[in-house]
Amino acid sequence: MIEQVINRRNMHLAYQQVLRNEGSAGVDGMQVRELKNYIHKNIIAIATSMVKGYYLPLPILGISIPKSNGKSRLLGIPTVVDRWLQQSVAQAITPLFEFGFKEHSYGFRPNKNAQQCLQQSKQYIDEGYQYIVDIDLKNFFDEVDHSLLLQLLYRKVKCRLTLRLIRKWLRAPVIINGKLIKRRKGVPQGSPLSPLLSNIMLHELDKELEKQGLK
Secondary structure, three states: OHHHHOOHHHHHHHHHHHHHHOOOOOOOOOOHHHHHHHHHHHHHHHHHHHHHOOOOOOOEEEEEEEOOOOOEEEEEEOOHHHHHHHHHHHHHHHHHHHOOOOOOOOOOOOOOOHHHHHHHHHHHHHOOOOOOOOOOOOOHHHHOEHHHHHHHHHOOOOOHHHHHHHHHHHHOOEEEOOEEEOOOEOOOOOOOOHHHHHHHHHHHHHHHHHHOOOO
16 A cells, blocks of 8 residues: 555655645745655655655644634644645545445545535435434544544555554644644644545444435
8 A cells, every 4th residue: 555655656646736735834834836846855765764654744733714603713734745645645545435435425525516415405305305404513623533533444444554654644743823732633624634534434424324314
C-alpha cells in the first residue's frame, strides 16, 4: 500500500489537487505556490521517511470560523506538505472503501452531490413517505474516537506504514492562538483525509439506519 501512496503518478495527482484546492498556509507559513519547488528538492527524502516510518507531520493551525447560527467551528489547517501527503494517502485508500459505501450516502463522495440528494428525497416524497428527520451529530468532527476509527481502517488497510501515517496525522497537535494543544480524539476539518475518514465512521450509522428499514 505505501508503494501506491508514494507512486510518482499518485503523488503528482495529489499535488495537482492541492493546487486546485488552494487554501491557506499552515504553521510553517509555506504557500501552495511554493510546494512545487519544495517537492522538487525534497521528494526523495520525504518518500524515504514515509517508507522507513519516521515521517513526522507538523502541528495543525487551528482557526475559528463563524457559523450562520452565531456560533463558531474550529478549522484545522495542516501544512501544504502534509495536505499533499494526506491527499496521496486518500487517493490510495479511497477505492478500498468507496465501493462499500451506501448508494444513498451523498456527502463528500466522488460523482455525488447535494442536488442528487435532493432529487432522491423528492422521489421518496413522491412514493408516499411523509416524515423527514433531520439529524445533526453535534461536534462530530471534534468527537471522532481515534481507536474506533483506526479499527475500521484496519479492516481494509493492512499496510502498517500507511496506518501509522494516518495515526500520526490524527494525533498531530493543534496550535490555537499560539498555544499547542494535544489531540486524543477528533478529525480536523480542513484536511484532505477528513471527508473519507468521516464517511468511514458514518458508514456504520448508514448500516444501522438501513437495518431499521429507514430511507
